Amino acid sequence: MKLLDRLLHRQEPPSGEIARERLRLVLAHDRANISPGLLEVLKDEIIAVISRHVPIDPDGVQVTYTEGPRVNRLVADIPLRTERRARR
Amino acid sequence: MSARVVTITSGKGGVGKTTITANLGVALAMRGQRVVTIDADIGLRNLDVMLGLENRIVYDLVDVVEGRCRLRQALVRDKRLQELYLLPAAQTRDKSALRAEDMVRVCNELRESFDFLLVDSPAGIEQGFRNAVAPADEVLIVTNPEVAAVRDADRVIGLIEAEGKGPARLIINRLKPELVRRGDMLDTEAVLELLAIDLIGIIPEDETVIVAANTGRPVAFTDNSPAGRAFHQIARRLMGEEVPFAPLKEPGFLERLFRWMRFEGEEQQ
Known part of the structure; x- marks a missing residue:
């Protein structure tokens, strides 16, 4: 229904x-x-630190908080800006 | 014999704490329990009007604490039932007129003469809430099946656990089975899963509760309304009885078909 x-x-x-x-x-x-605002702050700082060493796509970065049965975690998903030809 | 102190709280205001305290008091007293309902909402006294006892108040909780009367003098006896009493809040004072240890002392003094002390907590998580929870042997959390109320309930559940008063049990108030069926209201399972807490009762939305508040005669006096029956079930569970949770009344096949056809028809117009 x-x-x-x-x-x-x-x-x-x-x-x-x-x-x-x-x-x-x-x-x-x-x-x-952990407020959504704090996640934004963390995201900005993570972008700043990582991009100092590795080229990344700042618009694709996601920092999320997830609750698990045993442990809660912060997950940072950071897409790298890599050369396409490496895949072929 | 020593009374159990049961505090009814919620975090969010307006979810039905006072109505529930009044009705559980009535339901327990009808089942032969000696009950005192205690209004801990200093400055915003309401339990008296819910019980229809507002014209009989002489002294209040703050008078007791400040020594202007003896505890027994402040108790208002409900003439409709053998063993139901109200300990009213002060109306002209504020929450700072009471400390947690005052509530503990008053409840301890009442314990030996009664079976249940039901404490109606004020909304919020400040001093008034702490006063209400301090004497509790157990805590009932009231919520409505909606986002804001469930969120505040979660916060309060955390505070109760931190105080070592847990595990609290949950009352879901004002559930509308029709809306749940349509998918437009949080259902019981969702609320329980989100809050990770045991359930002690579900009270359906029921217009007779409004009529009862108008007249000062709680619905639990009779069990011919859905809410009245729900209060008696909770009272029995409080007394330790195993009462199964009846599923929401589902409409029969024909009724569903009829509703469905009518719905489709409206859509086409």
Whole structure:
């Protein structure tokens, strides 16, 4: 029924699901006392440090906080600006 | 015999703490328990009007603490039930009129004569909240199935654990089964998973609660309303009984089909 609903009428998930996703993030940040603002600061500093040594794509850098069953972690995803031909 | 002190708190205001305290008091007293409901919301007294006892108050909690009367003199007895009492908050003072050790002392003095002391906490996480939690043997957290209330509940759960008063149990108040079915309200499973806490009751949204607040006669006096029944289930669980959680009433196949057809029809117009 829900699936049919979504196929027929809805582009985005029902609002209850959006609430759940928003809460998941908000609670994670609240519990760790790591705000989205702090993540931005960390991101900027990581970009500054890494790009001093390695060429990176600053727009593609993502720093996220994730809660795991045993350990919570900060994940930094840093795309390198490498030569294309290395792949061939 | 020594009473259990149960504090009802939430973080966010307006989620139903006072309504729940009043109704649990009524439900427990109807089941033969000797109960004192204690209004710890100094300056914003409300539990008295929920119980319909506002005209009978002579002394209050702050009068007791400051020695203007004996504890027994401040207790207002509910004439509708054998063993239900109210210890009212002061209305003209503020939260600083009370300290945590005052609440502990008052509750300890009441313990030997009663089975349950239900403490209605003020909203927030400041001194008033700390006063309400200080005497607690256990804590019930009230939330509504919405983002802001669940977020504040999570914060309070953390504080309760830090105080060594955990694990708290959760009451989900004002759930609308119809909205949940449509996917437009957080369901019980989602809330429990997010907060990682045990459930003690689900109270459905119920208009009779508003009528009850108007008249000062809590819905738990009868069990012919959905909310009234929910309060009695929570009371039984508090008394240690195993009461299964009934699933939300699902509409039958025909009703679903009918609703679906009607929905499709509206879409085409």
